[in-house]
Amino acid sequence: MNKAIEIVKNMVESGLYNQPRKTEDELRNMIRGVASAVPPGLSDDEIEQIAREIEHKQGIKAGLGAVVDSEDFEPWLDDAKPSIEPFYWNRYRKLLLQNGLPKDVVLTTDTVTDKILGRLGNPDKHVPWDRRGMVVGHVQSGKTANYTGLICKAADAGYRLIIVIAGIHNNLRNQTQARIDEGFIGRDTGRSQETKKSGAKHTVGVGHFDPNNTPVSLTNTLRDFNMDTASTNTSEIDSYKVPVVLVIKKNHRTLANLLDWLKDNSARGDQEMIDQPMLLIDDEADNASVNTKYGKKLVTTINGQIRDLLNMFHRSCYVGYTATPFANIFIDPDQDDEMYNEDLFPRDFIIGLDAPTNYFGPTKIFVDGLPEDGVPTWLRYITDNDDILPLKHKIDHELDALPSSLTRALRTFLLARTIRNMRGQQAAHCSMLVNASRFTAVQGHLRNRLHDTLERVQNSVRINASRGAAALSDPEIAALHGVWQEEYYDTEFDWPSIQSELLDAIASAKIVEVNSRANDLDYSSSGERGQTVVAVGGFSLSRGLTLEGLTVTWFLRNTMMYDTLMQMGRWFGYRNGYEDLCRIWMPSEAIDWYAFIANAADELHDELRTMEKAKATPRMFGLAVRSHPASLLVTARNKLGSGQKVTMRIGLSNKFVETAKVSIKPGDLTANLELAKSLISKINAGTFHEERTQWGRLIRGVPVGYVDEFLAGWRNEDRSVTTDPRPIRSYIRARKSDQLRTWDVLIPSLEKGTTDDTLGTGVVPANRSVDLRDLKHEFMSFSGKKMRVASRGIEKAGVDVSKAQTAEAKYRAKAGRSEVERVNYPDSIYRKERDLGLFILHFVKGRAPKGEESKKEATLIPSDPVVAWGISLPESKYEDEGEEFIVNTVKFRELFGEDDEDDDQEAELEAS
Secondary structure, rough: OOOOHHHHHHHHHHHHOOOOOOOOHHHHHHHHHHHHHOOOOOOHHHHHHHHHHHHHHHHHOOOEEEEEEEEOOOOHHHHHHHHOOOOHHHHHHHHHOOOOHHHHHHHHHHHHHHHHHHHOOOOOOOOOOOEEEEEOOOOOHHHHHHHHHHHHHHHHHHOOOOEEEOOHHHHHHHHHHHHHHHHHHHHOOHHHHHHHHHHOOOHHHHOOOOOOOHHHHHOOOOOOOOOHHHHHHHHOOOOOOOEEEEEOOOOHHHHHHHHHHHHHHOOOOHHHHOOOOOEEEOOOOOOOOOOOOOOOOOOOHHHHHHHHHHHHHOOEEEEEEEEOOHHHOOOOOOEOOOOOOOOOOOOEEEEEEOOOOOOOHHHHHHHHHHOOOOOOOOEEEEEOOOOOOOOOOOOOOOOOOOOOHHHHHHHHHHHHHHHHHHHOOOOOOEEEEEOOOOOOHHHHHHHHHHHHHHHHHHHHHHHHHHHHHHHHOOOHHHHHHHHHHOOOOOOOOOOOOOOOHHHHOOOOOOOEOOOOOOEOOOOOOOOOOOOEEEEOOOOOHHOOOOOOOOOEEEEOEEEEEHHHHHOOOOOEEEOOOOOOEEEEHHHHHHHHHOOOOOHHHHHHHHHHHHHHHOOOHHHHHOOOEEEEEEEEEEHHHHHHHOOOOEEEEOOOOEEEEEEOEOOHHHHHHHHHHHHHHHHHHHHHHHOEEEEOOOEEEEEEEEHHHHHHHHHHHHHOOOOOHHHHHHHHHHHHHHOOOOOOOOEEEEEEEEOOOEOOOEOOOOOOOEEEEHHHHHHHOOOEEEEHHHOOOOOOOHHOOOOOHHHHHHHHHHHHHHHHHOOOOOOOOOOHHHHHOOOOEEEEEEEEEEEEOHHHHOOHHHHOOOOOOOOEEEEEOOOOOOOOOEEEEOOOOHHHHHOOOOOOHHHHHHHHHHHH
């Protein structure tokens, strides 16, 4: 795309930001008006090209994500907004639009970063505070862009010290520093450091919009944190009139140096720095940050250093960003010791980021892109590696040739580069990823063999591509033609035109190695052409690092961990204008793993949305992550920490469960009451069929989501194992598309008594006696030994009258009772006749058992009615087997209570 087209497109998109959507004619007229002022002018075809690209972007949308807050969340941002000048954010917003981010995505980023900022500490609140949260995104979906926006807004709000802990490798730290330079600082810190004496600023990114108020950076793109350099640069700090930022590697030496430097400053009487409100962004928070030494005062070095860093400041915020939070949710939220206080559990908030609709992600590739019959859209299988490069190989493995599938992948990449150029994408980078070994020596062999193959193809193209049809006599060009026929035959270009462009497109292609011993990856070319690179590596290419314009991947790795597999997926991201050209080679087993993980990741984000609606808290987020049936691990075993593997066999077919025990902790009572009011409010707003029954108000056809949301937010009493929401929800969700898609909801009410409208519907609460001994433990057990809330026969509600009568007749006949005898029918006979699930929402008042009203414990009974519930489930159409879960400490304790050391010792003695 020529420079004039790019300038016009950027100007139009910036102008459209605060305007209503244009019609087709209005948009094109606007483009013509702008183009008339930009020499040398644009043709009608070029104007149409810009219009279509803008219209495509206008169709890209992004959701607002989900937020799970702690109980003590106190909103402050709305009140502070009038006094905040959005200098840094306005610059960054302009940059996002200039870089081609769709308007709707920029608007969403604005809203979501406000949500995150509002959950940090208020920088104008001059009392000690400490906030900890987590932001859950998707692999390669724009988390860096999100936290750069958060940094800009935090700086506008008054944060004056911002620390970004990037990955564990230099190349990722350097890449992150460059992005912070571009999006927040506004100058190239590496070049500015080199030419500091000359006074050159080397403006980049946001600096082109307004170079004022430049933040002070104590790190740069050339060097990580260094005590001497930082001490020299502090002379630029003038009472923190501008923010101070550091981008550091997640390395124990770097963190130790930073801690020592802060302590030295403090010891010299410089308290100003640690008095500033500090924001710490932990990128890839599941990697190296999680404490993997569980036990008293056993803390991994980096984890302890991050805690020490937070504890040095009187006002600090920790925000962990990750796409794979499986390890983080296993952090014990109750781990507490004198030295470190609490671990990095996201106790204050968890926020899920929605990926834009154009995200090229796991679900799109491994679920939607895998048809039941036919060729997968983007995936290709590796089946020819065993004799040449086995999945498991040693460090000294020799490599004399390449698997034919890798050679084919390289040819596919060269054709894709050519087609992209023909589409006007010459200035864009184009990359291929080869991740096939964890050993750098083997990676070096791969790089050499690929170099030989690339050179052979380039030589053939240079000599013979200009010969027209006769060029197909060259084996290399014939092989390229064969790949084109199978992979790209349906693109808009025919073979003769592609062949004529091959040399121009691939002449500068190169093979680079990216690992601990070499890093030849460099996208900083200032020419008009983008880089064309094949990156060969291992762990360095497995997390965080972005490969620009990644188009083709050859992936031969074997790992059993959810998070490692997902992070290795560097091919996820955005592929506007060339998504159809992308290809990924991998073993079939890995494809199956990724398909499973894609579903697991989607479930996690769905769970966050449900928890938000249910007003659940992070501490309630006792998330049980399903184990893969083929023993795919959630995360590395040492990261499981307080997680404990529990097999739960939940048999709920034709069963009735109810909350015979309820928590009377004030926070739980309030939260459960709000849940009930929310459920009834939504029912009242809907158009459902209703009946007045002898038990109370019966609502028909209520969507399963209403019930699921209620259960997600329910504050369960620890000892009420059978009403633990998670396994019940899992059972319901497996049947939500058919048998349990809609529900009957019953709101019981006595026929006589004083009506209570607290729930949003008139209810005469039932009265149930409670066990006074339980009250001191902050829970109530209803109805003594019977442990019942519901009255007998309540499961008859909603059952077809004729079916109920038939069931009663069968019961009488089996029991030998005549039709005139009074019979107390068991509820189970009605349950068998149910077609739908029955959800019963109780509003019940506790009372002391007769003769015990005067006991002092009776004063602990809540004076107002409390919420309880029951569920009657029909017989399942499916085999009723339990599911296996990995659970964290919260969930383990909810299910099984505290560990008993004596019982454990006895069990060991018995076993021996």
